[in-house]
Amino acid sequence: MRFVVRSSANSGISGTVLAAVLAAFGALLLLAPTSSAGGGGPSADSLQLATGGPAPGNAATILTVQGTASRSASYDGAVARFSVRVLRDSILAAVSDGNSAVASIAAAVDARCTAAAMSDADGSTxxxxxxxxxxxTLGIRIEEEFDYTDQGRISEGFLYENRLSIAIEGTEFAGGLVDLVIRAGGDSVRFEGLGFTTSQRAEIERLALLDAIDSARLTARTIADHMGYQIVRIVEVNPRESYQVELDSGRGEAIPAAAAPAPTRVFAGQAVITSRVSLTFELRPR
Structure with missing residues (x-):
């Protein structure tokens, strides 16, 4: 939590005094509870957004407070990213073998995956x-590879690289998706990562932002009350960019099907989405 207080020259309170008050009050701020969004209607001293400057003859003190809050959401989707890499002596051989590996993966996906959910006989999916x-398809690259030695540049052959991704609904088949891609593509597959997604991100981000606003307002009221001030109005509301803690399986080399007979297990967990906001208030002595 970070806050800034600015006082005009005519406010009667010096910047040194304000700094001392805020330093003494720091421990109390760490213990201040955070109200949750949607927990009832506004209180009698709820703040309203206003425009215009302070009334003539009244010097205003400006208080800026930042609020931060997080909410969790269950992952309900997964995205696999991988590439097919083939190095051959000729460009035609590289393209032919690379395309064959991609075709094998595509056939396995077509045979195993559907465009819409289909329940089993017992209703299970x-x-x-x-x-x-x-x-x-994320990108295709075909180029000659070289090795640089003391004798100069030596051609190693032609590299075919096809970068692909596939997104699925739900997380139960995420491990099976890893196995499907690796077994279909064989030694030519480089599995680059498995990430999880949530379709609730926008709503969770909005709720976290409301929590952050409530937190900032509560802190501002606490500071104002302790200093003998009253909050006149909100001068500015400035939401900050939200961020999400991502879970990723990282990168891995190709795994032949024979070397990985056991099914891959993954654990999706939850996404943690954090929102931040900066509120600026106008204060006046009571």
Whole structure:
């Protein structure tokens, strides 16, 4: 939590006095509770946004407070990112073998995944692979690879690289998706990461922002009361960029199917979304 107090020359309170008061009050701020968004209607001293400057003859003290709050949301989707890399002596061989590996992965996805959820006979969809968009091409690169030695540049062959991704609904099949891609692509696959997503991000971000506003308002009231001031109005509201804690499986080298017979297990957990806001208040002595 960070706050700034600015006082005009005619306010009767010097910057040194204000700094001393705020320093003495720092421990209390750390213990101040945070109210939650949506927890009832506004109180009698709820703040309203106003415009215009202070009334003539009354010097205003400006207080800026930052509020931060976090909310959690369960992941309900996953995205796998991988590439097919093939190095061959000729460009035609590299392209042909690379395209064959990609075709094998595409066939496995088509055979296992559906564009919409389909329930089993017992109504269960736990092991379903639901991918509305299917495979997505992120980029294709074909170029000659070189090794630089004391004797100069030596050609190692031609590299075919096809970067792909696939998004699925739900997280239950995330481990199965890893296995599907690696087994279908074989040694040519480089699995670059498995990330989780939440369709509730916008709503959770909004609720976290409301919590952050409540936190900043409570802190401002506490400071004003302790200093013998009253809050006149909110001068400025400045939401900061929200951020999300991401869970990613990292990067890994190709794993042949024979070397990885056990199914891959993943644990999605939850997304933690944090919102921040800066509120500026006008204060006057009581």
């Amino acid at each position: 736990t092991d379903a692979c639901v991918s509305p968009r299917g495979l997505q």
